[in-house]
Amino acid sequence: MANDLLSAASAKVYDASSIQVLEDMEHVRLRPGMYIGGTDDRALHHMVAEIVDNAMDEAVAGHATWIEVEMHENGHVSVRDNGRGMPVDPHPSNLKKSTLEIIFCTLNAGGKFSGDNYETSGGLNGVGSSVVNALSDHLRVEVARNKEVHAMEFSRGVPTGGLQKIGAASNRRGTTVTFHPDPQIFGSLKLRPARLFAMARSKAYLFSGVTIRWKTAIADGDTPLSAEFHFAGGLADYLSDSLSGATTYAEAPFSGTVDFREKFGEPGKVEWAVNWTPSRDGFIQSYCNTVPTPEGGTHEAGFWAALLKGIRAYGERVGNRKAAQINRDDLATGAGALVSIFIQGPQFVGQTKDRLSNENAAKMVEGAVRDHFDHWLASDTKSAGSILDFLVLRAEERLRRKMEKETQRKTATKKLRLPGKLTDCSSKTREGTEIFLVEGDSAGGSAKAARNRENQALLPLRGKILNVLGAASSKLTQNQEINDLCEALGVRMGTRFNVDDLRYEKVIIMTDADVDGAHIASLLMTFFFSQMRPLIDHGHLFLACPPLYRLTQGAKRLYVANDAEKERVLAEGLGGKGKIDVQRFKGLGEMDAKDLKETTMDPKSRTLIRVTIDEDVAGETGDLVERLMGKKPEERFRYIQENARFVEELDV
Numbered sequence: 001m002a003n004d005l006l007s008a009a010s011a012k013v014y015d016a017s018s019i020q021v022l023e024d025m026e027h028v029r030l031r032p033g034m035y036i037g038g039t040d041d042r043a044l045h046h047m048v049a050e051i052v053d054n055a056m057d058e059a060v061a062g063h064a065t066w067i068e069v070e071m072h073e074n075g076h077v078s079v080r081d082n083g084r085g086m087p088v089d090p091h092p093s094n095l096k097k098s099t100l101e102i103i104f105c106t107l108n109a110g111g112k113f114s115g116d117n118y119e120t121s122g123g124l125n126g127v128g129s130s131v132v133n134a135l136s137d138h139l140r141v142e143v144a145r146n147k148e149v150h151a152m153e154f155s156r157g158v159p160t161g162g163l164q165k166i167g168a169a170s171n172r173r174g175t176t177v178t179f180h181p182d183p184q185i186f187g188s189l190k191l192r193p194a195r196l197f198a199m200a201r202s203k204a205y206l207f208s209g210v211t212i213r214w215k216t217a218i219a220d221g222d223t224p225l226s227a228e229f230h231f232a233g234g235l236a237d238y239l240s241d242s243l244s245g246a247t248t249y250a251e252a253p254f255s256g257t258v259d260f261r262e263k264f265g266e267p268g269k270v271e272w273a274v275n276w277t278p279s280r281d282g283f284i285q286s287y288c289n290t291v292p293t294p295e296g297g298t299h300e301a302g303f304w305a306a307l308l309k310g311i312r313a314y315g316e317r318v319g320n321r322k323a324a325q326i327n328r329d330d331l332a333t334g335a336g337a338l339v340s341i342f343i344q345g346p347q348f349v350g351q352t353k354d355r356l357s358n359e360n361a362a363k364m365v366e367g368a369v370r371d372h373f374d375h376w377l378a379s380d381t382k383s384a385g386s387i388l389d390f391l392v393l394r395a396e397e398r399l400r401r402k403m404e405k406e407t408q409r410k411t412a413t414k415k416l417r418l419p420g421k422l423t424d425c426s427s428k429t430r431e432g433t434e435i436f437l438v439e440g441d442s443a444g445g446s447a448k449a450a451r452n453r454e455n456q457a458l459l460p461l462r463g464k465i466l467n468v469l470g471a472a473s474s475k476l477t478q479n480q481e482i483n484d485l486c487e488a489l490g491v492r493m494g495t496r497f498n499v500d501d502l503r504y505e506k507v508i509i510m511t512d513a514d515v516d517g518a519h520i521a522s523l524l525m526t527f528f529f530s531q532m533r534p535l536i537d538h539g540h541l542f543l544a545c546p547p548l549y550r551l552t553q554g555a556k557r558l559y560v561a562n563d564a565e566k567e568r569v570l571a572e573g574l575g576g577k578g579k580i581d582v583q584r585f586k587g588l589g590e591m592d593a594k595d596l597k598e599t600t601m602d603p604k605s606r607t608l609i610r611v612t613i614d615e616d617v618a619g620e621t622g623d624l625v626e627r628l629m630g631k632k633p634e635e636r637f638r639y640i641q642e643n644a645r646f647v648e649e650l651d652v
C-alpha cells in the first residue's frame with residue numbers, strides 16, 4: 001500500500017513540501033488502529049462519525065442548523081451541513097495549498113485547538129478529516145462559501161486534482177463530504193445503513209438546535225429510507241424512547257440541564273435524563289460534545305456520585321437507615337441513564353474518544369446534578385419513595401447474596417480447623433483450586449494481591465520450617481508450621497494421609513528463584529515425598545517458576561528464568577528501542593503484585609512444573625531424606641513443564 005501512495009504521489013511535482021503530506025497519510029494507512037481504533041466494523045463506522053462530528057461541531061457552535069447524512073447506492077456516504085463551509089483560501093503555512101487540502105491531507109491541522117472558532121467541540125486533534133481521507137479510496141469535498149462553490153477530490157489521502165471552482169452559490173453555504181471507505185483497508189466490510197441511522201438519530205437527541213435528515217438508497221431491515229429528526233425535548237425524549245414499554249419507578253425521568261457558565265463561570269453545559277426500571281439491565285450512554293463515550297469517564301463518575309450522595313442523603317432525611325447501604329452498583333444496574341456534556345478542551349483516551357478524562361468534568365457534573373436531584377427528590381416524593389425502596393431492596397439483595405456465599409463456604413469447611421495465616425480461596429469445590437506455599441511473609445503480601453481469590457489460596461511458610469523438615473517424624477507432629485500445613489491441606493501425615501481429603505487440586509511450592517529458594521523447595525518436596533507420597537503420585541504437587549530477571553527495552557518487557565536465558569536475550573535484543581535494562585529479582589517479595597501475577601501465578605501466562613518421582617529413586621531403600629538431600633537433590637525428581645511460556649508483553 002505504501003507503493004500505491006508513492007506512485008500516486010510521483011505523478012505530481014515531488015518537492016520538499018510534499019514530504020510531510022506523504023508521511024502523514026502513509027502513516028495513517030500503515031497504522032489505522034492508532035487513528036480509528038482498528039480496521040473492523042466499528043472502525044469503519046467511526047469514519048462516518050468523524051465527518052458527522054465535524055458537522056455537529058459546526059451546528060453546536062451555532063453556525064449550522066441542519067445536517068444531512070446520505071447513504072448512496074454505490075456504498076459512498078455523504079455528510080452535508082449548512083455551516084460556514086471549510087475555508088478554501090491559500091493556507092498561510094504553505095501559500096501554494098488551499099486550506100481545504102491542508103485539512104484533508106495534514107494531521108493535526110484544525111480550527112479547534114483554541115476556543116476561538118468552536119467553544120465546545122467534539123473535534124480537537126485536527127486529525128479526523130485527514131484520517132477519513134487517508135482511509136478512503138475516493139473522497140470529494142464541496143464547499144459553498146462567499147457565494148462560490150469549490151470542490152476537490154482525493155484518493156487514499158492524495159489529491160487527484162486541484163481545488164476547482166465549480167459554480168456560484170447564491171445564499172447557499174456549507175460543506176459536503178462524500179467518501180467511500182477503502183476496501184484495501186476494510187476488506188469486504190460494508191457500511192450498514194441501520195447503524196448510520198441510529199448514529200444520525202442520536203446526534204439529533206443530543207443537540208436540540210439541529211435538524212438531521214437521513215436518506216439511504218440501500219435498504220437495511222426496517223431502517224427508514226428517509227427521515228428527519230429534530231428533538232426539542234432532548235435527552236428526556238431520548239430516554240423515554242429507549243425505555244418505552246418498560247415499567248419505571250419515576251413517573252417522569254429525572255432530567256435537566258445546567259449551564260456551566262451560569263453555575264461555574266466556565267463554558268459548557270450538562271444535560272441528563274435517568275429513570276429506574278426493574279424490567280431491563282441498567283445502561284448508561286454518555287457523550288461529550290456529542291461524541292459518544294462508551295467507556296464512560298469523568299462525566300459519568302460525577303453523575304453517579306451526585307445521584308449516590310443524593311439518594312443516601314434523602315434516605316437519611318426520611319428516616320430510612322438502610323439507604324446508607326446503597327452503593328453505586330445498586331444505583332447503576334437498575335438505571336437507564338443518559339448524560340451529555342459540553343465542555344471546552346475535552347480530553348479523551350484515544351482518537352476514537354471512548355473515554356473522557358477531564359478531571360474538572362467530574363466536579364462540574366456532580367455539582368450541577370446534585371442540587372437538581374435533591375430538589376427533584378424533595379418535590380416528587382412519590383417517585384422518590386419508590387426509587388428509594390427499589391434501591392434499598394437491591395442493596396439488601398446484594399448483601400444477602402454476599403452473606404450466603406460466606407456462610408456456605410463456612411459450613412462446607414466447618415469440620416476443619418484452618419490455620420489463621422491461611423488465605424483461603426472462595427471456591428466450594430476442590431476442582432480447579434490451588435494453594436501456593438509461599439516462602440516468607442513479605443512475598444505473601446504481593447501474592448495476596450496477585451491471586452485470584454476464587455480459586456487460589458495462600459499459605460506463607462516461615463524460614464524455620466527448614467529446621468524441622470529434616471527431623472524425625474515424631475518431631476514433625478509437634479511443629480506448628482507443619483501442623484498448619486497439614487490443616488490447610490486438610491490431610492494428615494504418613495500412613496494416615498488420604499489423598500481424597502486434599503482440599504486443593506494443585507499444591508504449588510512458590511519460593512524465590514535463588515539458591516535458598518531452591519533449597520526450601522527441595523526440603524518441601526522431600527517432606528511431601530516422605531510423608532504424603534500419594535500427593536505426588538497423583539500429580540498434585542507443583543513448583544512455581546518465578547523469573548530471575550526482568551529485561552526492559554523501550555516498551556518491550558520480558559521476564560526470564562535464569563542467567564543463560566538472560567544472556568541470550570541480551571545478545572539477541574528484545575525488539576524494542578534503546579538500551580536493555582536488567583532488573584534482578586532477589587526475592588518474590590520484591591516483585592509487585594502485577595509482576596508476580598503475570599509471571600508466576602496467572603495460569604494464562606505462568607510456567608508451572610509438575611513434580612513426579614523418578615522410579616529409580618523410589619525403588620531404593622535407606623534413609624530417603626539423606627539420599628534426596630544428598631549432593632544433587634534436584635536430579636532425583638523429574639520435573640514436567642506444564643506450561644513453558646514466559647510472558648512477553650508490549651506496553652502500549
Ligand SMILES: Nc1ncnc2c1ncn2[C@@H]1O[C@H](COP(=O)(O)OP(=O)(O)OP(=O)(O)O)[C@@H](O)[C@H]1O
Pocket residue numbers: 050054055058081083084085086087103109110111112113122123124125126127128129130175
Ligand atoms: N463541516 C465543517 N464545516 C466547517 N469547518 C470544518 C468542517 N469539518 C472540518 N472543519 C474544519 O477542519 C478542521 C479539521 O477537521 P478535523 O476533523 O480534521 O479535525 P478536528 O475536528 O479539529 O479534530 P478531530 O481530529 O478531533 O476531529 C476543523 O478543526 C474545522 O476547522
Ligand SMILES: [Mg+2]
Pocket residue numbers: 050053054122123124127128129
Ligand atoms: Mg473532527
Ligand SMILES: [Mg+2]
Pocket residue numbers: 102103104105106107108109110126127128129130131
Ligand atoms: Mg486534519
